[in-house]
Amino acid sequence: MAVADSHDTHDDHHDLYDHGEFIAHHFDSAEQQFDSGKLGIWLFLVTEILFFSGLFVAYTLYRTNHPEVFEQAHVFLNKYLGGLNTIVLLFSSLTMALGVRSAQLGRNKNCSVYILITMVCATMFLGVKAVEYSHKWDMGILVRSSFDLTYTHPTPTTEIGKSLHISDYLVYLCIVPALLFAGFVVASAISKLINKNMLAKFLMAMAITVSGYFLGVCIGIIFMSATDAETGSSHASVIAEQPLMLLASTQDDHSDGDHDEADHDKADHDKAAGDPSHDGEHSDNEEHFGAHPADGGEASFDDHHPDPSTLDRDIGIFFSIYYCMTGLHAIHIIGGIIALGWLYWRSLLGHWRTDYFGPVDYVGLYWHLVDLIWIYLFPLLYLID
Amino acid sequence: MSEHNEDLPAFCHPVSTKLLFGVFFGLIGLTILTVATSALGTGLGMPPAFAFPLAMVIATIKAFLVCAFFMHMYWDKSFNVLAFLSSLLFVTLFIGMTMMDTGEYQPTIEAFDRNNLANVDVSE
């Protein structure tokens, strides 16, 4: 860091790559720059984990406090679709790791291919997710406030939906990707015409990426109808006809439990009334307070039946958490695709060298984290038994 | 296991493709295992209370594989590893304290629900 460059470089100082060696002006060496970036991305991953932690807290609390709800709710989730998505994501992680390796060795062409495969896997993941979401929406499985199993929408009304026998919601979810796909293809063709070959290649790759979404949708539909018979629960019409039966069976369990508890409470309270020393136990006291109706009225416990809405309500909360977790994860996937697109462009430009591959490494770490979170989400949401 | 060659700068550690594929197939195997134990769990005579911890153990092994090899943690600076893992400490703290608390006062919510839920118009 000897006497600094002459002052005339000040005007273009925001061009970080003015050495032509991809070392920003404020770093001394490639290694310092790489280490800074690496620590930076690890810290970013720390913030990501804490960002998701809020949802994991909500999940853990509702699961410990209402385990029965989770056992009921997971019936609505298709673990094979979840498993499929896990494998897709794991594969994308592999190709990402291979992409990082190629960049480290300065093999830009290989790197671009691996990144493209990663992006296609990412959109495939989203496609499968779209099948899953639209299927749930058909069944009226929404967040807590609009959770309503009696609301069903199994028959498509849109033209495309009717002809392909797919859900309306799925059709809606495909509109934006379809537009993107068309846009990229057209833009690619135009770029080709005006002799911007690199751009044309890039846009074509983006179109391929988006087509991965439709691949995901197709595989998702096939997978779902194949596993329907086995899980029995994911078929919309079956559920639509029997939601109350399902609820009734859960109610029985629930009310039994409640009866026991109520009896216990009552006994406890009787005991407490006769035994003043019992009141010293604070937590017991809070528990058996349940025996006192708030309005001071005479409601008796023996004829108390839990309202079906309790379970309805709590399953709704499970799906609130489900949508928050998977939705936030999906947003991260979309963010990852954008970052990967940027890497793809730079691979085409041949930027990666053995002493400069930081961005691929950083985005790779981010991508693996997204995978990591899914690795936990999968058993937490889909594999409840 | 990283193939380090003299031409590469000190901070560049490409991981061999063999290892990457090995980890990938390990991960796939574990995924199939976890779905299988979940689907057949009770059929194999596994107690239900065992299923959830097992799924979490498998998930953690998978997470370890991804971290160590895909994320190069095995070769990374120990400070970076420490920074990353310390986040788990804080997540545990967050979950632990709130769980302890909500678990303690849950009875007051249940008592309230028993007395009042019938009056609440849930469909609102």
Place this chain on the structure above:
Amino acid sequence: MVDANTRQKLFGTPETNFLNCSKGWKSWAFTLDHKRIGIMYLIGVTVALFLAGIFALVLRSHLFTFDSTMLSDDMYNQMFTLHGAVMVFSFIIPSIPAALGNIVLPMMLGAKDVAFPRMNLASFYLWIIGTGCLLGAILSGKGLDTGWTFYTPYSIDTNTGVIYATFGAFILGFSSIFTGLNFLVTVNTMRAKDQGWFKLPLFVWSLYATAIIQVLATPVLGITLLMLIAEKTLHIGIFDPKYGGDPVLFQHFFWFYSHPAVYIMILPAMGVISELISVYSQKRIFGYSFIAFSSVAIALLGFLVWGHHMFTSGQSLVVTLIFSAITFTVAIPSAVKVFNWLATLYKGSILLNTPMCYALSFIFLFGIGGLTGLFLGALSTDIHLHDTYFVVAHFHFVMVGGTLTALLGGVFHWWPKIWGRMYNDFLGRVGCFLVFSGFNLTFFPQFVMGSRGMPRRYASYDPEFQAFHQLSTVGAFVLGIGILLSFVVLVYAAFRGPRCSSNPFRAASLEWQSSSPPDFHNFIQTPVLTDPYDFESQVYDEELDTYIPREFANPDKVAPRKEPVHH
């Protein structure tokens, strides 16, 4: 040893510096220079301070009489909410780290810039967007009346602009994360050659500890506010009891961030004070490693005590007990710092100029703020004092008496470095006196009111409190005048003040080895690594009228070095 020309080049007033090396609004708006970003941040937080300060004065004016009709109850609620939200999210949290830290931190490390200059600029623009969204609540015509804490279910029920404001706070959270992440990486990888962890100025340690909190805690605020927005729009049933949610859970979420955030506010202030006390006593800071580690200890312990905001919230007994016990442990590192500052003053050569006056006011005010924390940490007294004016007074003593005082002290301290011009010390001290006395007059009566049971957030109150409220209102205006005076002194100094030399205060940390104002690259030549608290290493140079490192000085004119004495 260097010749006079080089000395002149390195320490004299340069022709080009970071302020005039490029011109036009674009050279500021798109700058990646940490110093310029720091100055833009400083302007930004000043605007936020004045805005929220005006809200505060309106509030205090309203409270002048017990049955005042100056504001409607709704207006009052919106005023205190916006005062709190803007002060906390837009002013205090970014004030010292993002404004002052941004300018000083890389220079203290001998670095040319922070590790991620573009992220630094992004942080500033996120700050603007976030503050805009927060204030968008007003522009939307609906206002915001939830209190800065956004407690559910009121924040879900009310039809004011909660979504704008929470989205704004969410964005401001990311702005804060970016700053923290940047500082962590900068301190880790960009230190000068051979600058070990224990050769860092204590301000850097405190910023590092702050950055740890920013990175670990702020994402939780992000997810909390996102969930609140989802709750308000979709009713997901996690925080809203109407749908089976749990309002106390929201408080856990909120305070998991917001308690550590209290340390985001106070830790950098403590770092500034460590610098000021030592420089203006011209004495090595006492107990360097204890102060350094106490910063990190406060940062980590700060994560374990969030439940002390919830002693009366319906939190369970056992958790309350645990939180109260841990709360007391935070008192120890804070006390250690205060004792160490006092020991630094002992046998020093104390210069009572403006920054030092602020530093001494800090010890006084933070002393009261910290000690009144004991009343609130103890369970039984907290039950009585919780959510009364006692709490209001307590946290203002820490946030305003602590952070704002330290900010002003730090700004006065580094002002000559930033602009190359000196402020009027007499008027600066008058401003400091007004701030100090006005502040005490405002908040001391509130301790009495709180103990007597005056709840906070009350638009009208019982007549017997009127006398205290009137004292408080008068004090608030004195405080306002003091801040305004300091502002005028600083702005005048920046443009019209007399030129000053590179190191007028004989400070030894690296930033004083640059010229005033510094070069775009901070240092024209790699600075000589000095111990930041070894003031003997700086010797007076008559030609330049400044202190320069012994290595650069003319050896004929320099007294032999006195070895520091250790007992």
Place this chain on the structure above:
Amino acid sequence: MNWQLPLMLAQTNDSTLEELRKRTEAISMQGTAVPDSSLVREGTSNPFATEYWFPTQASSFAGEIDFLYMAIFWISLIFFVAIVGSMVYFCVKYRRKDGVIAPEPSSSHNTAIEILWSVLPSIILVWIFYVGAETWFEMRIPKENSEEIQVTAKQFGWLFTYEDGDQTNELHLVRDKPVRLIMQSEDVLHSFFVAAFRQKMDIVPGRYTYAYLEPIKDGVYRLSCNEYCGTGHSKMKTACIVHVSEEDRKNNTKWIEAEKTPFENGQRIYQIHCSGCHKVDGKAATGPALNLIWGKNETMIDGTSELVDEAYVLDSIWYPEKHIVEGYGPVSKMNSFKGILDQKDVDYVIAYLKELKKSTGDAK
């Protein structure tokens, strides 16, 4: 004017409870202030005395809390004087004279002293924590044989239901009788706070919270909401009256509808359900004042005009969103009282409004 209130109260130091109560009624009829006999204090100008800082100790644990407060106060004061005293002393003694920088040589670290000033305060802190926790257990764990009172808080009023089914909007307690308050909220967070009792507990919607106390001094105390709850938060206060005997209390809480005139019944309904938001002193609060409203043409928020008659009153109580008077809302909205107040109750309210109009109208 209400300005005179503290003085008035100061003179009623030896007045009987009945007189105080009458005054309460008179005041709650016309204004926002609730008297607080705990503010009748001795030696109030000495800031080193407990009485300077606190209201009267009216609950069993108040004395212990005040003791701890004063203990921390003295400990803090000693530390504070030592810190600021030495700071000022150093600044004077070691100030830089004539611009000559000459620090005297002295040590810059001393591990022994560092450990000493870390450990010594810790011991004091442990003691403070211990004493605080001890009293706090008393405040959070119910006494044996406590009576149970249901507390329902809503924006912006209180309803207390006693074991015998009586309901009031002021809290009536009996001296030396421990009580367990079982609290619930109808809408948002509130907090039960009586400064004279030093007791406070948030009221959380969707669950019960509890507060325990044993009043040891009769009098009228202020009970306020201490957790921000919206527009009328600062008006959400009522009186807590501690009686000397159970009969005394029963006389004050019992209400036999059939024995009362429609006006009295209407007034009671007003106090329990409406007084949180509507005043009868002509001043606008969260909602419009009710004293002159009967028979008036009110301008609505949409510009139309409505005559306040029987149908209007019924609509306003059962379907409040139907008529919103100009200048109110949109932040605070009234909840429907359908299901809470029946047709007969509404008739009582109408009788009350008619009578109010007559009496206050005459006065003017």
